[in-house]
Amino acid sequence: MSPAKRSVVITSLVVLLGTGVFWWGTDGFTALTAETARRVEILRSPRPLPAVTLEDQDGNVFNLRDYRGKLLAVDFIFTRCTTLCRSMGMIFKQIRDLIPPESLGRDFLLISISFDPDHDDPASLKKYGQTYGADGKIWRIARVPDKAELKSLLESFGIVVIPDEFGGYEHNTALHLVGRDGKLRLISDIDKAVPFAEQVVALL
Amino acid sequence: MKRTSSPYAVRMGFGLGISYLFLATPMVRDWMEASMSRHMLVQMPLLVVIGIVACRLLPAHWQNSVLARVGGSIPCVVVALFASSYWMLPRALDAALNDPLAEMAKFLSLPLLVGFPLVLAWRRLTLIGRGFVWTNFISMLAVLGWLYIVAPVRVCNSYLVNDQETAGWYMVIASVLLFLWWLGTLLVGGGVGPDKPDRNGTGTKLA
Structure with missing residues (x-):
């Protein structure tokens, strides 16, 4: 050649x-x-999630598995956050208000999970919840007390948390939807609250 | 022309191997990869430089025969373009941090598929060919840097958004400096660019 x-x-x-x-x-x-x-x-293949133990703003201990059979919206927060988590609170509130009231609590629930269990005790979770009207039933604010469980939960969701220079954290913020089968099935941008709620309504 | 057999080349090769291993130690890697700027603008270029130096340590006739086997300078340049662009994807940066296989691919591909082929090709490239490589690289750096500065989102999950902006500024600054330097060599070097293309294959260097 x-x-x-x-x-x-x-x-x-x-x-x-x-x-x-x-x-x-x-x-x-x-x-x-x-x-x-x-x-x-996630869209291509919904991902199973670990059965982690959580503690909510009222000190109730429960398992992520308890939500099987219901649609669950999940976001990740830390209560000292002064930027994105603030708007996250408002966005979750907006989503809750877009869902038909008869489905709330029966077929659709929300949970905001703190990845900072050291700082976020039930009292600070409660304070965060009260700011946005999270009632502790339809919408729980919870932490994962066990560090190993927290790590596996964050990994399965694909959340990367890194400390910033102000003693807080930066993390990939998004809206997550867990299906009735307990699998993570949808991740949306936080400015897509309305389409997210529409997706939920379509699944109800 | 048997430069490898000279004690100088052996010493250089040894030093090069040590530097490579040094860069690959977990401590150095963690430090380099802790910031986006260091990861993209120190660690990755150093890996390319290792490939460049390694290739230049080979005797010229080896370089020539390898170049002939791989089909000349054009495939070399194209390989280097693909490999270097790939590691500019934000996703590749994240993968290198989270996936050991991706990290290994980075440590192998930057020296072998970017630095090494560029040196092979360089001596045969005309001024236009070299100009293409330089301007392509410089503009890519500037555009990517600009994107990182103005991006409304965090492109890497593993890096702070501030870090992304800083890296963007460094890239823009680096591209401007590189461009000025390259332009300068065109003006002062008798108009033949940073390295004078020659036919006999000796004395060329990739800056």
Whole structure:
């Protein structure tokens, strides 16, 4: 084979292979960030969640498994958060108010899970809940007291929490929907409260 | 032309291996990868430099025969473009932090698929070819940096949003400096760019 021909053939192979790797590494050019990838993957195959023990704002201890058979909206917070979690509270409130009242508590519930159990005792959870009108039944604010369980819960949701320079945290914030089978089935942007609620209503 | 057999090349090769292993130690990796700027603008370029130096330590006739086998300079440049672009994806950065396989792929591909082929190709590239590589790289750096500065979202789950903005500014600054330097070499070096293309394959270097 002449050098020129060889060059053309190998270059084409490289382009083909390189494009293939990009295709594979970005879920068909759709997911350029890990956050998008997480959402795409959940849509494709809903993910089972660990049966972790939680403690809510009233000190009640319960299990994530107790929500089987119901639709559950989940977000992750820490109560000292002064930025995104504030709006998260408002967004969850908005979602709750968009769901038909007869389904609330029976077929659809909400839970805000704190990933900072050291600071967030039931008292601070209660204070956070009161700010947004979380009643502790339809909408619980809870923490995972056990560190190992918390870690496995965050991992299965794909939540990455990193400390920031102000003693707080930064984390990927999103709206999560857990199906009746206990599997994580949908992750949306936090500014998509209305479409999220519509999805829930369609599933009721 | 048997540079590998010279004590100098052996010493350099040894030092290079040590630096590579040093970069791969968990402590250094953790430190480098703790910030987005260090990860993208220190660790990754150093890995590319290791590939560059490694290739230049090979005797010229080896380089030539490898270059002939892989089909000349164009496939080399294209491989380097693909591999370097891949590691500019925010998702690849996150993966390198969370997935040991991705981290390994990064440590292998940056020297072997970016630094090494670039050196192989460089001596055969014309001024236009080199200009393409430089301007492509510089503009990619500037655009990516700008995106990181203005992005309304955090592109990496593993890095703070401030860190992303800082990395963006460093990238823009680096691209401007690189461009000025490259332009400068065009003006002062008799108009042939940072490295004078030559035919006999000696004395070229990739800056």
